[in-house]
Amino acid sequence: MKKIFFVLCLLPSFLVAQKTTILRGTVKNSSNIPIEKVSIKYGRTGTETDKNGNYRIRVPLEKEVTIAYSHVSYKTFTKKITAKNKKGIRFNTILIAKTEELDEIIIQDRRKEAQGLESINIKTALSTIGPNAGVENTLMTLPGVNNNNELSTQYNVRGGNFDENLVYVNGIQVYRPFLIRSGQQEGLSFINSNMVQNIDFSAGGFQAKYGDRLSSVLDITYRKPKETATTINASLLGASATFEGQFLDKKLSTITGVRYRDNSLFVNSKQIEINFRPRFTDVQTFLSYDFSEKFTLNFLGNFSLNNYNYQPLSRRTRFGTVANPLELIVFYSGQEENNYLTMFGAFSGIYSINDDFTLTTTASRYNTQEEEYFDIAAQYNLGEVDANIGSENFGEVEFSQGIGSQLNHARNDLDALITNAEVRGTIKKDKTQWSFGVKYQKEDIKDRIREWEIIDSLGFSIRPPNHTSNNQPYQPFEGDIVPFQNIREDNTVAIDRITGFVQFDKRSFWNEHEIWYNLGVRTHHWKVKGNGVSSKNQFIFSPRAQFAIKPDWEKDMLFRVSGGWYSQPPSYRELRDFNGQLNVDVKAQQSIHLVTGMDYSFTMWGRPFKLTTEAYYKNLSNINSYTVDNVRIRYRADNVTKGYAYGLDLRLNGEFVPGSESWVSIGYLKTEENINNRGYISRPTDQRLKFAILFQDYVPNLPNLKAYLNLVFNTGVPGGSPAYADPYNFQERLRDYRRADLGVSYVFTDANKQYDTGWLSKFKELTAGLELFNMFDIQNSITNTWVRDVYSKRQFGIPNFMTGRVLNFKVSMKF
Incomplete structure (x- = not known):
């Protein structure tokens, strides 16, 4: 029952x-x-x-x-x-979270926007796919920021060159080596992305508290660890390890990163067959000790050793048109051995006198020891390719237009020591803030240049461009063989600089409209002593201002305007002309900036988005014009050029996919220069159009499977001409730069997905994935190799193509 x-x-x-x-x-x-x-x-x-x-x-x-x-x-x-x-x-x-933000948070975020600073999420920077993954790689997806060399971390901003960008790490200015001429020689950026906490970037019209450059500011803050952890990243391109933790009752925090880089995977995808043994090593540490609630002592140190050994063997490049194809075949002998050793150390003390008054003192020293040695001989054959489809020799070289050889030699040594000491302070009261600072810097540079080139075409030595007797092959030349280029200089330079700034910031209200503004001024005094000659005392005065308003409208909009007189006193690289000769009297390049912008924040598909628009104009004077060969910049060192730059930048960013930030960038730029009143021509960085997409996605039913896409299109720049050429005769543009990189990764475990048992329980984070670089295998070029046809006396510019399609595997783990 x-x-x-x-x-x-x-x-x-x-x-x-x-x-x-x-x-x-x-x-x-x-x-x-x-x-x-x-x-x-x-x-x-x-x-x-x-x-x-x-x-x-x-x-x-x-x-x-x-x-x-x-x-x-x-x-x-x-x-x-x-x-x-x-x-x-x-x-x-x-x-989707309900949007109920606190006023304090809104004020802090709006202040950076009002100052024209673009804040980049470090998680987005770390996940951005690219050959040089990291902060700079992410910057190149922003409007107004350009680069057509995937092996380089350098970037051009709104018509400026690499040397016109300021880079700060924890408020300390950092530098890059002097002699690097090729992107594949760079190895590692100074910035270790695994140690970064905050990224702020300004593409122009920046504040007086930043230094004296013409283009941009990248302000990096390294983090102070809150936990003990070890992060390891490894791929076919190298590896890195980062250790962080707190010690001594949490008074001492330390984060240290070790990196190793090998570009063989990229370089072996190029059209030149080589023996390539690069070794790029970097060790970096940031220590912070809290003596008390009022005083903190920090140390930032870096040691970098880049050994670049390069032995080209052969090259085969086809170019020209379908109706008239040409082929260049080159056989090489010799090698290139470059060593770049850099050391950097900085101590900074932060003393909070009270809640409103803070003083910061910094002392730093940077040393770079660089050796550039090479002897490379090249024998080439420039031939016409049989384009007749019905021919038995279709696709083969049937006639040689030019046969010749070239020998390049260099024994260049440079030793630079940069030492500085600085005091900064901030005083806050209510909604106002005063900032001030003074800095002394001494630069000592020793530079030995031994560089020459001999060119031979069908047995006849090509004379230098300015040689008076060059009637070969019609008349024999019985004199000595003179190198086509020959630079022999020994430069010893000392530069003393004193800089200072004062800046006033205020936030207030105009009726119901919220406004921000700051006014500031910088001064810079310097004197150059070089090769027994001293320059006059030089002085610049640089006023700058910013204003922003957030109207009391239903729509969330912010308008801003900024500008001022910006100057760039010459560094050693700008004092040295094409032939390595020193001009100690080079003046500061000057630029008047005017930037207007608007930020419109809105909700679409129930998710946050922001449209940023900026229009800018630069009036340039006392320009030190230059040529660019790959990443090597060579200046005229004469200040006889004037110019201008203007453009429009747009960026739409937001959660196109819930939980993942993506953006679309569009930029237009025009920049021209007038050298010694000869008329306006395009500057080497005149990259008219920029289009970029940074897109992140994941599988809805499998959110741990993530995808990353990075698309970049840049129109071609004027260039590819020989470094010794007259730029007025070489205004043809290189081909457009087009590139697409794709990454797919799977997150086995992270902060949101932890395991208590099994092998995954040993990891705080574990991610593995594949990266496909240049997935459409587009042939991009950055420079030309110039060969001569002795019959027509013409020069042919054969494009030097960049890297092809490359597949990379990577894994990241955190303990």
Whole structure:
């Protein structure tokens, strides 16, 4: 009897189970973090998520029900579901947070926007796919920032060159080596992205507290660790390890990174067959010790050793048109051995006198020891290719237009020591702030240049361009063989600089409209002593101002305008002309900036977006014009040039996919110069159009599988001419730069997905993935190799193509 009663009690439950099935899933927010205690309900039936965001609820079969997902901190989401499978169904969802921000947070974010600073999320920078992954790689996706060399971390901003960009790490200016002439020689950027906490970037019209450059500011802050952890990254391109932790009762925090880089994977994809053995090593550390609540002592140190050994063997390049194809075949002998050793150390003390007054003192020293040795002989054959499809020799070289050889030699040594000491202070009161600072810097440079080139065409030595007797092959030349180029200089330079600034910032209201503005001025005094000659004392005065207003409108908009007189006193590289000769009297290049911008923040598809627009104009005077060969800049050192630059930048960024930031950038630029009143021509950085897409995505039902896409299109720049050539005779543009990089990774575990057992429990984070660089295998070029046709006396510019399609595997882990 009891058994019959028990069966009768279970019968209703059994009948219900036959007519229902299980709906299960996970609820997360837009940052992929599980949400606990989300109410899942239909009708009178309901449940809630556990601490991992998981839920389980019975729903009827073959009947449409509306499931409501609700939480006090998130917008309610509803979904109509019809279950047709007795085995159960799964549905994961993402809830959008309710936008209830505190005023203080809004003020802090708006202040950076008002100052024209673009803040970049470090997670976005680390995930941006590219050959040189990191901060600079992300910058190159922004409007107004250009680079057509994937092996280089250098970038041009709004018509400026590499030397016109300021880079700060924890408020300390950092430098790059002097002699590097090729992107594949660079190795590693100074910035270790694994140590970065904040990234701020200004493309022009920046504040007086920043230094004296004409183009941009990149302001990096390294983080002070809050936990003990070790992060290891490894790929076919190299490896890195980062250790961070707190010690001595949390008074001492340290983060140290070691990096190794090998570009063989990229260089071997080029059209030159080589023996290539690069070794790029970098060790960097940031220490911070809190002596008290008022005083903190910091140390930033860096040691970098780049050994670049390069032995080209042969090259085969086809170019020209379909109707008239040409082929260049080159056989090489010799090698290039370059060594770049850099050391950097800086101490900074931060003393908070009270809550409103802070003083910072900094002392730093930078030393670079560079050797550039090469002897490379090249023998080439420039031939016409048989383009007749019906010919038995179709595709083969049938006639040689030019046969010749070339020998390049260099024994260049440079030793530079830069020492400085600086005091800065900030005084805050209510909604105003005063900032001030003074800095002394001494630069000592010793430079030995031994560089020459001999060119031979069909047995006749080509004379230098300015040689008076060059009638070969019609008349024999019986004099000595003179190198086509020959530079022999020994330069010893000492530069003393004193700089200072004062800046006033204020936030207030005009009626109901919120406004920000700052006024500041910089001064810079310097004197150059070189090769026994001293320059006059030189002085510049640089006033700058910014103004921004956020109207009390229903739409969230911010308008800003900034500008001033910007100057760039010459560094050693700008004092040295094409032939290595020193001009100690080179003046500061000057530019008047005017930048107007607008930020429009809005919601689309229930997610946040922002449209940023900036228009700018630069009036340039006392320009020190230059030529660019790959990444090597050679100046005229004469200040006889004037010019201008103007353009428009647009960027739309937001969550095109929930929880992942992406953006689209469009830029237009025009910049020209007038050298010694000869007329206006395009500057070497006149890259008219820029289009870039940075896109991040994940599989909705498998959010740990992520995809990253980086698309860049830049129109060609004037260039590719020989360094010794007259730029007025070489205004043809290089081909457009087009590139697409794709990355796919799987997150095994991270902060949002932890394991208590198994081998994954040993990791705080573990990610593995594949990267496909230049996935369309587009042939981009940055320079030309120039060969001569002795019959027509013409020069042919054969493009030097960059890297091809490359597949890379990488893994990242954190303990």
